[in-house]
Every structure is written in structure tokens, then in C-alpha cells.
Amino acid sequence: MNYLPVTFRDKKVCSLPVPSTRMGWALLIFVAVVLLYLPFLGDSLIRTADEGQRAVPPLEMLRSGDWVVPRLNAEVYLKKPPMVYWQVALFYKLFGVSEFVARISMVLCGALLCAVTYLWARGFCNNKTSVLAAVICAANAIVMFKSRECQIDIPLTLFIVLCLWAWMIALRRIAQGTKGWFGALLLGTVALAISHLYKGPVGFVFGAVAWVGTVVCLRQWSLIKNARWWSCLLMVVLSVIPVFVWAYLVIADLGWQQVMDIWLYEAELHLVKATPINSGPPWYYVERIIVCFIPWIVWAGALFMPAFWKYCKESDRHFEWAYLSGTVLFSLVFLSLNTSKETEYMLGLVAPFSILLALSSEWLCSVRGVVADERKAMTVYRRIGGSPLVLVFGVVAWIVSSWVIFPIVWHVDSKKLxxxxxxxxxxxxxxxxxxxxxxxxxxxxxxxxxxxxxxxxxxxxxxxxxxxxxxxxxxxxxxxxxxxxxxxxxxxxxxxxxxxxxxxxxxxxxxxxxxx
Structure with a gap:
């Protein structure tokens, strides 16, 4: 590490040891997020249906030695593929069984998600903007909450984001006609294949809308005629091979009829018989985004301004803006039209949206003084959005939430259950x-x-x-x-x-x- 001045805008505020490389910053972010999420991790009981459904099957895998067919109290439990059970069972085997051990791998995945968000943004943003993107990803309600529970959502999101990052590189190289697109595509496909082993073909949604959304936002319809573009879609289909192999092993063990009865029931339950508890109006996710991203959502207004679009284009980030915007926008449209709605379904767009918000903050901070012909409301918005108080308030508020508010709420909830x-x-x-x-x-x-x-x-x-x-x-x-x-x-x-x-x-x- 080099001792470099840490600055906000042009003012030196302190002198701290900071990394001088991207991987050094990624490691620092990883450690910081672990420290943010770790306090009181094992103090609350396993107390929700989802946590129970993820924490118990690994225990039975260790007892029975059957790592193919998940079971819950000896009953076949095929609601989800086995990746999360393997992950938790490995930690049980290494460190023993406890609430802390059941959740620690999710904390590590959440910290990795924030580090990956930094590295993704660092490919086309300066270091401060990239760090801010990681801060936004770490300091929001849904990532913080889900990273502290033994659930599928955060590790699933980690591999979806890895896929989106790799595919952005692949699609950009295809659009530019440069080499190296297939390697990036292959890495993204591997990440997508792993995500399928957590929750089935959920990653398809974000992967497909990223491609379609980019073409629409760029208006480069010629990409649709590109043979490489269609080969990418073929790779998406091939990504299901690992989960199909697992399904084949389950069917070989239990028989076709029993397995299909279970899976058809689950499909009908989620796609046809969505209950009021997991349904909502079309604006359901817009409301959740506003709440989860307090106070960072103040920067979202810039995303709709032509001046911001021009800024991205002039700074040679037009393609990245189109990819991120297309992913977020088309994902929201798809999720909003779906009958079944849950807040965790939008986790796949948290990283790209965090990068967009960081870019918005960069733009707001880059404009100084009074701009000619600018409306007074815009001047006020720039001053509010560009104020360091937004960053300070957000960081302090989410540290207090993680270390004080959430643990108290979960402790009280544990006592009641x-x-x-x-x-x-x-x-x-x-x-x-x-x-x-x-x-x-x-x-x-x-x-x-x-x-x-x-x-x-x-x-x-x-x-x-x-x-x-x-x-x-x-x-x-x-x-x-x-x-x-x-x-x-x-x-x-x-x-x-x-x-x-x-x-x-x-x-x-x-x-x-x-x-x-």
C-alpha cells in the first residue's frame, strides 16, 4: 500500500494508507463489507421459512451422505437446486453447526458482490466513482438484509452479476469488431451456469434483457444480424447443462413421476397461484428501489436527463451506459409484468443500478458554478446531489442500521418466535x-x-x-x-x-x- 492523500473533490481531508492497485481496492472493499455485515451475525435464531429451508437440508446431507437429493426431515425437498445446500454443508463440516456458520458464507458472498461491483465499474470509471458504486451496493437495505440471512439470494446474485459483467465485455467487443469476445462470453456463461444451480433459470431473465436492452438503447439493430450475437444466445441455452445433469441424477434416484409431480406443483404455485403475500401492483419494484436505496436514490434524477446521457457519450462510456440502463430498465419491465413479486427478485439489477447512481453522482459533482440557461430547480438539484452530506449521511445511516437497528429487530423477532x-x-x-x-x-x-x-x-x-x-x-x-x-x-x-x-x-x- 502507498500512503496517498484521500480527497473529496479538490479538498484534501485526510491522509490514509490506501491501495494503489485495483485488486488492492477490491480486497479493501471486501474486508470493509465483511466488517459491516458481521456484527451480531449469530445472535438471532434461524427464524424465517426461507432460512429454515436453506439451513436444514445441509444438515441432512451431512447425516445421510446423500449430496444429490435434498431432504427436509427426510422428506424429498426439490424446491431449489442443491448449490446453496452444498455451500452451507461445507461450512458446517469445516466449522460446526451454528446460526453464525449457517450465515457466514452469505456474508462472504455479499462482500464479494460489492468487490465485483467495484471491479466492474473500474473498467470504465475513475477510482472514486468505482468505490462509490461499491459503497452503494453494500449500503442498501436489500443487499445488507439478505447477506445476513442463510438464503439463496446473495450467492445467486453474485454469479448473475459476474455473468452480466463478462457479457458486457463480450457484447462491446462484438459491437467494436475486436477480438476476445468469445473468452468473455465463455466466462459469463460459466457464471450463469453456476447461478442456475442456486435457483434454476432465474439468471436467464437478467442475461437476456441485458442483450436486448443494449441493442434497444444503442439502436444498433445491425447487431441482431451478427452471427456472433446469435452464438451468444446459443451459449445462454448451453448454460443449463449443469442443472440438467443434476436433475437427471435426481430422476435416476427417485423416478420421473415423483420428480415431475414436485416440480410441476412448484411451478404452478409460483407462476399461476401467486398469493397476495407475493404479488403486488406494477409499480411494486419502483417503490422498493426508492426505499432500499435511501439516500442514494437522490442521484437517480440525473439518469433521466439528456445532459447526463451526453456526458456519458462524451466521456467514451456510451456503450456502458446503454448496457447498464438497458439491463435495469428491461429487468424492471419484466419483473413488474410478472404475477409473482418479491423484493429479492430485483437483486440482479442492484449492481448495475449502483454503478449508474455512482456515474450520476460523478456527473453532478463535475459541473461547477452556474450553468448558462440552466433552470433554478436544476441548480438546486445539482447542489443537493453533489453535496458530500449525501455520502456521509448514507454511510453513517447504514452502519448504524447494520450494527444496531437490524440486530435489535432480529433479536426481538427471535424472542417472539x-x-x-x-x-x-x-x-x-x-x-x-x-x-x-x-x-x-x-x-x-x-x-x-x-x-x-x-x-x-x-x-x-x-x-x-x-x-x-x-x-x-x-x-x-x-x-x-x-x-x-x-x-x-x-x-x-x-x-x-x-x-x-x-x-x-x-x-x-x-x-x-x-x-x-
Whole structure:
């Protein structure tokens, strides 16, 4: 590291040791983001359905030795491909099982995502703008939140962004007629193939719209006639080969009919029967972007100004502007038209949007003084957007959020759900009192309970199966959701009189019952 002055605009504010190379800056960003996300990582319990569905199958992979077919309480669980389970299982094997270990790989992926965003921007921006792009990527609600949970979204996004970065290089070289396009295309395809192993062909959306959006924004329709352009689309199709190989191995193990029944049910659930909880109006993602990117969203106004477009063109970044803008715009259109909506679906556009916002800030800071014929409103906007207070406020606010606000919220949430306490009661019944315990209706919304049970339990799915369980085990117990049990008994189903051995809070919604 060289000791170089750190400046904001033209004023020297301090003298700190800073890297002198791109990779040095990328490493510094990686370490800084890890420190931002790491505090209190293991203090909150595994407490959401998604976390439970990602944290439990790796445990069963380690127990059974079957790394091909994911299972949840011994039930086949093919909701997602296995990459995230392999990732978490590897960390379990190396460092033991805990909430911290379940989440740490997501923190590392989030830090890598920010470092990759810096390197992507550094290919056509100065260092300060590239660092700012990484700061925006790290300091926004959705990346910060998802990087601290054991979920698919952040590692999936990392490989989608790697794909988008490589494909931008490939498409630019195709448009310029220069060499090296195929190597960049191949690297992007490998990254896309890995992303498919996390969540299926989700990466297709961002990959396809990046190509189409660039052509539309550049208005270079001749690219469509280019044979290289079509060979790129062929590579996109080939990227599904790894996930198809995994699917073949699963079918060979379980049989075609069982696998297709599971996958068709999941497809219908997400594409046809979107519930109110994962649907929303067409402007759903616009609202989320505004909230997630506070205060950086103040720079978004420049994106719609012809003067900013001209600035990008004159600074020889017109192609990059078109690629990033096309990716963000067409992704938003596609996601908004889709029936099923979730905030994490827009993660793939966070990195390109962060770079665009950093470019906007660069432009706002580059214009000095009063511009001739400029409207007063524009002058005010430039002064606000170019103020260092935006950067200072954003960094401080998100550090406080990561180190104070989020941990407090998650700790309170853990106390209300409290799956660990009821799991302890179940363990005591089974091992100390020799009372058999079955589970019912936990896989959909309460799978995190299995993490704390940490062993296999008989699963009863239907009312006749519950009745049969109590007949066969007169002193047995059943762990289920409180509202499910109340509904079954109030509906007049023939259940034996029971006593409630333990019940969580209303939010926890779990009850342990035993015949009287």
C-alpha cells in the first residue's frame, strides 16, 4: 500500500494508507463489507421459512451422505437446486453447526458482490466513482438484509452479476469488431451456469434483457444480424447443462413421476397461484428501489436527463451506459409484468443500478458554478446531489442500521418466535421421558423448527394419519402449528381430547399436544 492523500473533490481531508492497485481496492472493499455485515451475525435464531429451508437440508446431507437429493426431515425437498445446500454443508463440516456458520458464507458472498461491483465499474470509471458504486451496493437495505440471512439470494446474485459483467465485455467487443469476445462470453456463461444451480433459470431473465436492452438503447439493430450475437444466445441455452445433469441424477434416484409431480406443483404455485403475500401492483419494484436505496436514490434524477446521457457519450462510456440502463430498465419491465413479486427478485439489477447512481453522482459533482440557461430547480438539484452530506449521511445511516437497528429487530423477532425453546421441550419428551413425538404442517412456514430439533421425526400429513398416530401411540405427542390444530378441532374433526404441553407466542404459532 502507498500512503496517498484521500480527497473529496479538490479538498484534501485526510491522509490514509490506501491501495494503489485495483485488486488492492477490491480486497479493501471486501474486508470493509465483511466488517459491516458481521456484527451480531449469530445472535438471532434461524427464524424465517426461507432460512429454515436453506439451513436444514445441509444438515441432512451431512447425516445421510446423500449430496444429490435434498431432504427436509427426510422428506424429498426439490424446491431449489442443491448449490446453496452444498455451500452451507461445507461450512458446517469445516466449522460446526451454528446460526453464525449457517450465515457466514452469505456474508462472504455479499462482500464479494460489492468487490465485483467495484471491479466492474473500474473498467470504465475513475477510482472514486468505482468505490462509490461499491459503497452503494453494500449500503442498501436489500443487499445488507439478505447477506445476513442463510438464503439463496446473495450467492445467486453474485454469479448473475459476474455473468452480466463478462457479457458486457463480450457484447462491446462484438459491437467494436475486436477480438476476445468469445473468452468473455465463455466466462459469463460459466457464471450463469453456476447461478442456475442456486435457483434454476432465474439468471436467464437478467442475461437476456441485458442483450436486448443494449441493442434497444444503442439502436444498433445491425447487431441482431451478427452471427456472433446469435452464438451468444446459443451459449445462454448451453448454460443449463449443469442443472440438467443434476436433475437427471435426481430422476435416476427417485423416478420421473415423483420428480415431475414436485416440480410441476412448484411451478404452478409460483407462476399461476401467486398469493397476495407475493404479488403486488406494477409499480411494486419502483417503490422498493426508492426505499432500499435511501439516500442514494437522490442521484437517480440525473439518469433521466439528456445532459447526463451526453456526458456519458462524451466521456467514451456510451456503450456502458446503454448496457447498464438497458439491463435495469428491461429487468424492471419484466419483473413488474410478472404475477409473482418479491423484493429479492430485483437483486440482479442492484449492481448495475449502483454503478449508474455512482456515474450520476460523478456527473453532478463535475459541473461547477452556474450553468448558462440552466433552470433554478436544476441548480438546486445539482447542489443537493453533489453535496458530500449525501455520502456521509448514507454511510453513517447504514452502519448504524447494520450494527444496531437490524440486530435489535432480529433479536426481538427471535424472542417472539422462540423455536429453540419448544424444540428443547420436544427433545426432553423424546429422550428423557420416552414419549414418541410426531410433527405436522411445519415444512411450509415453520421449517426452521427442524434446525433446532436437529434429528428426524415421524411426519404425519393428513387428518387420518394424525388419528392413526394417536391410536398407535396413546401417550404420544404432536408438534404442529397452533392455528392448524385449532382449525382441525373447531371443524369437528374426530380428534382425541388433548392437553397442550407447550405453546409458543401467537407469532411463533406452534403447539405441542398430547392426549389426556
Amino acid at each position: 422462540d423455536p429453540k425453546t419448544i424444540a428443547t421441550v420436544v427433545h426432553d419428551l423424546r429422550h428423557n421421558q420416552n414419549i414418541p413425538v410426531a410433527v405436522h404442517d411445519l415444512m411450509g412456514t415453520r421449517p426452521y423448527v427442524y434446525y433446532y430439533l436437529n434429528e428426524l421425526y415421524p411426519y404425519v400429513n393428513t387428518i387420518p394419519e394424525i388419528q392413526a398416530w394417536f391410536r398407535e401411540h396413546p401417550n404420544g405427542a404432536l408438534l404442529t402449528k397452533t392455528d392448524t390444530w385449532d382449525y382441525m378441532t373447531s371443524a369437528g374433526e374426530l380428534m382425541p381430547p388433548v392437553r397442550r404441553l407447550f405453546e409458543t407466542s401467537e407469532k411463533g404459532n406452534l403447539v405441542l399436544v398430547q392426549p389426556q
